[in-house]
Every structure is written in C-alpha cells, then in structure tokens.
Amino acid sequence: AWTSGAYDVETDILYWTTGNPAPDWNGDLRAGDNLYSNSLLAVDPDTGERLWHFQFTPHDVWDYDGNTHIFLTDVERDGETVKAIVQANRNGYFYTLDRATGEFISATQYVEQLNWATIDDTGRPLVDPRANPVEDPDFRVCPGNLGGMNGAWTGALNPDLGLAYIPTIESCQYFQKGIVAFVKGQPFMGGLPITVDVTAGADYGHLSAIDIHTGEVRWRYRDPEPMMAGALSTAGGVVFTGNRDGFALALDAATGEVLWKFRMGGGVRSQPVAYRAGGKTHVAIGSGNDLNIAGFAAGTVAVPEGGHLFVFALPD
Incomplete structure (x- = not known):
C-alpha cells in the first residue's frame, strides 16, 4: 500500500488499497490471482480484522496496482441511494462498490484507449490473451504501465454536481516478459514496458469529469501531454x-x-x-x-x- 487509506464514520470501516505483486511482468513465477494485491481492503479499525476485499486486477502483469485514491460518497442507482466507494483505477476503469459490503456495482471505461480486458458482471476482468507479456511482444497494450491515472496524485470530487475529476494519462506500451530470479535488495521486475510509438500526439492526457451516479464522462479538458498533476475542487x-x-x-x-x-x-x-x-x-x-x-x-x-x-x- 503506497497511498493513504480512508475511514468512514458511517460504516465504522477503514479502507486501504494495495499495490501489484512481484515480479511485475513475469506472472509465470506467481500463479493464480495473487490474492489481496491490486485490491481494496475493508478493515475493522478496532481489531484489524479484514471484513471484505475487492480485487480490481487479479494476477496483474501490467503494473496497474490498485493504489489510486478512493472517494467515499453516496450515489443514486435504480432510484435508491447507495453508500458507495468510487475509484478511477489505473487499469482504465471507473469502479463503484457498495462501501458497507464490498458488492460490485459497476465499472465503466474512463480512458479513451483501453484494450487489455473487458469487465464481467461480477467485476472480474476478462483479459485479452494478446495483452499478456511475452518475450517478443507485438501487441500494444492500453493503458501502459503508468495506468489511466497514477496513484502519485489524486483527483477531486464535487458532491453537489455529482462529478469526480480525474487527471488521465493516455498511453500504450508493449510489455516484454523477462527471466528473473529474486535477489535480496535488487529490483525484481521480470521484464519491462516498451514505448515504441514516440510520434507527436501518441501520448496525451485529459482531465475528465465523471458522473459518479452513472460512471459516464460528462466533459474532458484535453491536453497534448499526459495529465500528471492532481486536481482540487472548490465550493465555488x-x-x-x-x-x-x-x-x-x-x-x-x-x-x-x-x-x-x-x-x-x-x-x-x-x-x-x-x-x-x-x-x-x-x-x-x-x-x-x-x-x-x-x-x-x-x-x-x-x-x-x-x-x-x-x-x-x-x-x-
């Protein structure tokens, strides 16, 4: 976990997000979902007991993490008010979960370039096999390893307008798998992301205003460079x-x-x-x-x- 957690006084739950497993790009050395990586964990603040979890990207081999910030907010769905958590994940999807139970509500695409996976009705990614890292990659994966949004900065929320403001990166890469052995104190990556298309306009960004009730993009401020600053929303x-x-x-x-x-x-x-x-x-x-x-x-x-x-x- 490399971003701050959040506490909800209404549910008395502490929420933390987690990063990706290692090695980053060689999943052969860590079979399965790699449980609790790339996840949102709900924890009892008094006992430390895990109440529930939701894994955004099982068996992550793209360095997507789960560490972008979360918003605790109420959303309207099917005529009812739901106490929710929303997050613009690095994997390119904007998630809405029930913050009391962890139940998956929806995931909508917020980046313009996304081809690594679709999301099923349970919230699990259905990965395009071509997106998996190989020794000689020929499939350009979107988003790249910086993700659609990076956890190093945060977006913002305007609850009155029902909008989340997400600084977004539009970038794609080839993911190369490499042979690696664990050596204490040394990087343990298992490959690397390769950026081939360096032509003008290949990478760009936008600040996207996302409707927290529907997951739809209301507007975008487009920029010729990836957006790598945080956002601040004021009452004005x-x-x-x-x-x-x-x-x-x-x-x-x-x-x-x-x-x-x-x-x-x-x-x-x-x-x-x-x-x-x-x-x-x-x-x-x-x-x-x-x-x-x-x-x-x-x-x-x-x-x-x-x-x-x-x-x-x-x-x-």
Whole structure:
C-alpha cells in the first residue's frame, strides 16, 4: 500500500488499497490471482480484522496496482441511494462498490484507449490473451504501465454536481516478459514496458469529469501531454490542476471551460491545495518536473528542475 487509506464514520470501516505483486511482468513465477494485491481492503479499525476485499486486477502483469485514491460518497442507482466507494483505477476503469459490503456495482471505461480486458458482471476482468507479456511482444497494450491515472496524485470530487475529476494519462506500451530470479535488495521486475510509438500526439492526457451516479464522462479538458498533476475542487465551482507544459489551470467545474491559466516556469506535477488565511481563500500549486531515480546514476542530481511554489488568492 503506497497511498493513504480512508475511514468512514458511517460504516465504522477503514479502507486501504494495495499495490501489484512481484515480479511485475513475469506472472509465470506467481500463479493464480495473487490474492489481496491490486485490491481494496475493508478493515475493522478496532481489531484489524479484514471484513471484505475487492480485487480490481487479479494476477496483474501490467503494473496497474490498485493504489489510486478512493472517494467515499453516496450515489443514486435504480432510484435508491447507495453508500458507495468510487475509484478511477489505473487499469482504465471507473469502479463503484457498495462501501458497507464490498458488492460490485459497476465499472465503466474512463480512458479513451483501453484494450487489455473487458469487465464481467461480477467485476472480474476478462483479459485479452494478446495483452499478456511475452518475450517478443507485438501487441500494444492500453493503458501502459503508468495506468489511466497514477496513484502519485489524486483527483477531486464535487458532491453537489455529482462529478469526480480525474487527471488521465493516455498511453500504450508493449510489455516484454523477462527471466528473473529474486535477489535480496535488487529490483525484481521480470521484464519491462516498451514505448515504441514516440510520434507527436501518441501520448496525451485529459482531465475528465465523471458522473459518479452513472460512471459516464460528462466533459474532458484535453491536453497534448499526459495529465500528471492532481486536481482540487472548490465550493465555488472551480477545479484547479496543472499540466506538464507548465501551466496552472482553473476550469469551470460544471462545463470544463478554462477560466484562468498561469505559466509557472516548470511542469506541474503536484497536488493543488486550498486554505484560508487573512480572510481570503488561497490556492497553492507547486511546479518543477520530478527527478527520476535513473537521473542519479547519470549525474543529473544537481540539474535545476524549475521547482517553485506559487500561491494565489481567490477573489471574494
């Protein structure tokens, strides 16, 4: 588990999501569903007892994890109000579950490019065999290993509009299976994802507003780069986010219209936050591309990445 859990005072349940099994891309070494990986776990906060679980991607061989954030919210289904959990999973599907029982309600596609699996009536993926990693892959799998959304940042929820705002990555890859043996302290991956199509426009992104009651996409703000910043929804009907081109963005929460943009001087890969100070509401957004671990080996640790923190005061 590498994101925070959530506690529901109404059901007195603690919820945690979990990551993928290892090795990442060679499933031959871990037969079966690899239970509790890529899952949502419901836990009794007093005893630690597991109450129920739901596994999004059994036997994950694409690094999809289950670790994107969850929203505890009520949804309307078939004329009834359901206490639900919704999640935009990295595997490209937007899930709705009953948060008291773990019962599967629905899964709808929120990415535009998805071919690895469909979802049956129980919520289990029906995997296209061509999507499984092989030594010489020739099938381009969508989403890629970053997923449709990555757990390193969060989306946002507007309960009044019934919309979840999901920063989305549109990217596909070939997954190559490799031979690997476990060595303590060493990476245990079992292959690698390969990006072949590097032409302009092959990878892109959008901020998608998803109706939490139906799972349908209401609107998209499209961007030429994958969206790798979080989203913030305000009570004033505005959604804040940013893009890799270096702009902070404010959008109309109901329509997706761009209301304001500000060049930050570096790519935005942070989580916007809001707070009150001096009688005004402020929004803080960080900029600066993150440094990949591989950069240390290349001696780039001292290269400035354009990191700044900008704070904006909202009008009264």
